Amino acid sequence: xxxxxxxxxxxxxxxxxxxxxxxxxxxxxxxxxxxxxxxxxxxxxxxxxxxxxxxxxxxxxxxxxxxxxxxxxxxxxxxxxxxxxxxxxxxxxxx
Amino acid sequence: xxxxxxxxxxxxxxxxxxxxxxxxxxxxxxxxxxxxxxxxxxxxxxxxxxxxxxxxxxxxxxxxxxxxxxxxxxxxxxxxxxxxxxxxxxxxxxxxxxxxxxxxxxxxxxxxxxxxxxxxxxxxxxxxxxxxxxxxxxxxxxxxxxx
Numbered sequence: 001x002x003x004x005x006x007x008x009x010x011x012x013x014x015x016x017x018x019x020x021x022x023x024x025x026x027x028x029x030x031x032x033x034x035x036x037x038x039x040x041x042x043x044x045x046x047x048x049x050x051x052x053x054x055x056x057x058x059x060x061x062x063x064x065x066x067x068x069x070x071x072x073x074x075x076x077x078x079x080x081x082x083x084x085x086x087x088x089x090x091x092x093x094x095x
Numbered sequence: 096x097x098x099x100x101x102x103x104x105x106x107x108x109x110x111x112x113x114x115x116x117x118x119x120x121x122x123x124x125x126x127x128x129x130x131x132x133x134x135x136x137x138x139x140x141x142x143x144x145x146x147x148x149x150x151x152x153x154x155x156x157x158x159x160x161x162x163x164x165x166x167x168x169x170x171x172x173x174x175x176x177x178x179x180x181x182x183x184x185x186x187x188x189x190x191x192x193x194x195x196x197x198x199x200x201x202x203x204x205x206x207x208x209x210x211x212x213x214x215x216x217x218x219x220x221x222x223x224x225x226x227x228x229x230x231x232x233x234x235x236x237x238x239x240x241x242x
């Protein structure tokens with residue numbers, strides 16, 4: 001471990017620069033969407049095998065959220081948009 | 096036959112009775128009320144960053160509204176008895192999902208586990224929520240076979 005410095009130079013990086021850091025798409029638990037439907041959405045949108053899609057769905061159900069995809073901002077926003085079209089609660093966050 | 100859907104040479108056919116067909120015809124009206132299901136139909140991808148959220152909404156524009164309108168058009172035709180493609184059934188399933196979100200919001204459902212309590216009640220909207228869930232699950236079954 002080390003001690004944090006008193007002052008650091010913060011690089012001038014655009015907060016929304018898609019090349020700065022990858023973004024993660026987070027799906028949150030909701031009490032309405034069916035488990036079977038959520039598995040199907042993960043398989044359909046992201047091409048996951050059924051076992052992986054089921055694992056992600058159960059993670060959402062038990063832990064409240066799961067990261068279902070990641071990448072540059074534009075891709076993450078598109079994934080988020082497609083999840084919203086399917087009625088799932090999805091948000092974005094930086095890695 | 097797979098539950099409420101029949102797989103024919105002409106496509107996928109909805110096989111519910113006339114009364115159930117009438118209930119399904121009322122679903123788009125439920126959605127046209129302008130109810131956003133307590134925000135469940137208008138999620139923000141950047142809930143903690145208004146500037147990023149505004150940029151996103153400018154980028155997406157009214158695409159979500161357009162997609163939902165197309166889904167409802169497909170839903171109308173399918174419920175009217177037209178055989179549909181897998182894409183039609185996907186649209187049907189999404190519209191059903193939207194309706195369930197609206198109903199759940201109206202019923203104040205906020206936590207998992209509401210189904211057990213729902214079985215004890217006879218609220219027509221709860222009954223509709225459950226039946227639409229049955230239809231959606233059956234559609235998932237058909238579409239999962241096609242993935």
